[in-house]
Amino acid sequence: MTFEVPAHDGKPPSRIRQKNEQAILKAAEDEFARYGFKGASMNAIALGAGLPKANLHYYFRNKLGLYIAVLSNIIELWDSTFNALTAEDDPAQALTQYIHAKMEFSRRQPQASRVFAMEIISGGACLTEYFTQDYIAWFQGRAAVFQAWIDAGKMDPVDPVHLIFLLWGSTQHYADFSTQICRVSGRTHLTKQDMQVASDNLTRIILKGCGLTPTA
Amino acid sequence: MTFEVPAHDGKPPSRIRQKNEQAILKAAEDEFARYGFKGASMNAIALGAGLPKANLHYYFRNKLGLYIAVLSNIIELWDSTFNALTAEDDPAQALTQYIHAKMEFSRRQPQASRVFAMEIISGGACLTEYFTQDYIAWFQGRAAVFQAWIDAGKMDPVDPVHLIFLLWGSTQHYADFSTQICRVSGRTHLTKQDMQVASDNLTRIILKGCGLTPTA
DNA sequence: GTCTATAGACAGATAGAC
DNA sequence: GTCTATCTGTCTATAGAC
The missing domain is CATH 1.10.10.60 (Homeodomain-like)
Incomplete structure (x- = not known):
């Protein structure tokens, strides 16, 4: 990395x-x-x-x-957040925290998210040495955490890989597409409160969608 | 438009x-x-x-x-798909079809999605005359369809606006970030079958997350 | 309608004085 | 470490022959 x-x-x-x-x-x-x-x-x-x-x-x-x-600065930040998830965690609590952390990141460092997004959309030629076999192994290890939750009967048997893409896509959307979000909702910028509402809604839908009960 | x-x-x-x-x-x-x-x-x-x-x-x-x-070509395509949703539809069926349509669009026209994504990430200066009051009114009309479903007790009281962003973000992610998706899953490109699996997972999670029962 | 040649601005990068 | 001046290449756009 x-x-x-x-x-x-x-x-x-x-x-x-x-x-x-x-x-x-x-x-x-x-x-x-x-x-x-x-x-x-x-x-x-x-x-x-x-x-x-x-x-x-x-x-x-x-x-x-x-x-x-x-x-590099961007990627290190992202990976460390994602590494916080473990098979021993309670999935509802862990996912709630992860979604919140990613949304906080989208709020505080939107530019970083956009640089990464642009690079990937452009084909990611500058990241070929980042997407190594090591990275694939690391990603599979991360997906295995979700699979462990599923195998333990703690959540619905969704596809872990696609759940990860859903988590990434939906949270980063608030950084990358904030211009569009502001325009359609008549705002000049997304406030901390806007992001809180967005985060809560996202958490609610995804948790329930995976058969998890929200934490108090 | x-x-x-x-x-x-x-x-x-x-x-x-x-x-x-x-x-x-x-x-x-x-x-x-x-x-x-x-x-x-x-x-x-x-x-x-x-x-x-x-x-x-x-x-x-x-x-x-x-x-x-x-x-222009891109935007017309997107809007027409979104316009297909009406308050009279069965939400489970309508959302299933919409997610499928958006995923098909991500599969068949990924470049179009990327041009739009890049423009928005860049600040959307070229789309200022697109995001008019008319557009905001149109978007609110679209959100009202979801609200009608909620008011009729057909689905959970989620925030319609954020549900739309979730639908857009999660489906477009498969076009815009397909490079990353391919790299982490060891593929050279996303096949029709890959996209079908992704679409099914997405539909499953979002429908259940909104309190909807999948259609047969 | 098509294409060559080129104008004029701006790009990334460097040499060399301070 | 800092900054001016400049080299070389590429950019968009156009003029004008065919």
Whole structure:
């Protein structure tokens, strides 16, 4: 899961370096979320970070290196949340928490979700080394948690793999498609309260749909 | 819902014109689905359509005009499917059919779904004239169908608006994120059978989650 | 209607002074 | 570490011959 590409190695990062790298990564996230890898402009990222364009190439080898760095940050965040689920958990409680965590992520870091979405929609060429055999094994291990719940009679025998896609698709939709959601519901942005209502509805339907009783 | 931008007006379209326009629209759909509006290249579209680059500007005013034409085709297709739902329908049967129709759309026209997804993720600037007051009214009318089912005691009192987002997000996920779905499940592409299994699982969970009994 | 040639803007990347 | 100036290639769009 680690394919960070540091521009320079060995030396301990100075305070200036850390601050500038963070500013660049933030500006890059916004630009890549809006235009994807190919459509993004290094010049626009430099402007957003408040630095001359040449400095980007000092901190990151090139456009692709910067893009990979942004993607890595996102993916680590996602995987750690999903790893919290275990076969020993109560499925109703665990799924409620997971849906809530994913929705919180969609609320707080929508740009990160969008960069990932754009990359996948574009064919995911930059993630070929991420989707390794190790990743497939990891995913199957995650699906096995759901299967364990089913085998223990704790939930309906739904297809675990498709349940995962349902969880991912429905929660990320609130980050990736928030523009559409706002327009049709006459909002300028999704508030914390809007997201709470959305999260509750989603939890209610999915839990009941899997034969689970909501937790108090 | 109609903002087609013909490059030339009045005259009846010749056979050559129709054929070339179709070839351009198809190539444009592929290019825009992969790179979004800004990242797409008119040169690549021309290559894909088997025409010199200058001919694109003969048939379409400019890059934006071509993009709008592609987007229009997509949106008309989506809306007509959603319009099929009425308050008089049996909700279980209607939702089953709608999910199936949306999944069929994700299977047969994934590129169209991706162009729309990219546009929304990018902020939907090109769709501002699409999301009018008329559209909001239309969307509320659609949500009212679900509310009618609820008021008639035919289904659980879920939030109709969020149910719609769930239906859209979960079905479009199979078009937009098919790359990721294929990678984690070790497939090269999603077969008709894969999509049938996905559709059945989705229908099962959502129907039960809304307090509906699957139709025979 | 078709296609070659090209204009003019902007892309990513780098050299080299400070 | 920072920043100006610039190189090279690609972008959209168009002019004008056929």
